[in-house]
Amino acid sequence: MRLSTRHWLCSIAFLLSTFVMYAQILEPFSAVPTEQRDGLSKRLDGFVEAHQHRKWEKLYGFISTIGKGGVDLRTFVVAMSSNHGEDFAQYPDLQAFAPSRTRKNGDGYDIYGCGRAVREGEPFRGIAEVHAVFEREDWFFTGWTFRDSSEGACAELSNPNWQPDSPLKWNSPMKELEHAH
Numbered sequence: 001m002r003l004s005t006r007h008w009l010c011s012i013a014f015l016l017s018t019f020v021m022y023a024q025i026l027e028p029f030s031a032v033p034t035e036q037r038d039g040l041s042k043r044l045d046g047f048v049e050a051h052q053h054r055k056w057e058k059l060y061g062f063i064s065t066i067g068k069g070g071v072d073l074r075t076f077v078v079a080m081s082s083n084h085g086e087d088f089a090q091y092p093d094l095q096a097f098a099p100s101r102t103r104k105n106g107d108g109y110d111i112y113g114c115g116r117a118v119r120e121g122e123p124f125r126g127i128a129e130v131h132a133v134f135e136r137e138d139w140f141f142t143g144w145t146f147r148d149s150s151e152g153a154c155a156e157l158s159n160p161n162w163q164p165d166s167p168l169k170w171n172s173p174m175k176e177l178e179h180a181h
Helices: 005-026 034-052 056-060 073-083 153-158
Strands: 093-105 108-119 122-135 138-148
Touching: 034 056, 034 093, 034 122, 034 138, 056 073, 093 122, 108 138, 108 153, 122 153
Parallel strands: none
Antiparallel strands: 093 108, 108 122, 122 138
């Protein structure tokens, strides 16, 4: 059996697209330039750790210019402390984030992964999104949110065809800072 050139090219194209699709799952930062991936991974770990331990002063150093919304360190710490209390919290505290894939979005990249958070002692788990931007020669984050916290949502990330419903707009300060001025 002899394959025509057209069939041969279609087969090669299919195989290449399959490799590219699976590469995204194997390398969560594949959409990011290769030379910047390690730096992004390390900064993302620091961002999550600062959230996890409620180190608001440290977290401030990981927040993008847009994410800060022009507030200074003191205002940031007060806003975060008042929105992330142990007995009363407006927002969940990010505890863990395992990146799965990244997509270009506006001024930066949306990183999707399985996230764990806690709010007033109640645990949450699901698909989370962190928005990263490269500014001032380093990686900074505009914020994070859950995309889907339904039962088993994280398992959906293993599907190479998974995509978010629609991209979020990350052109405003973190939610915690909306009334901080």
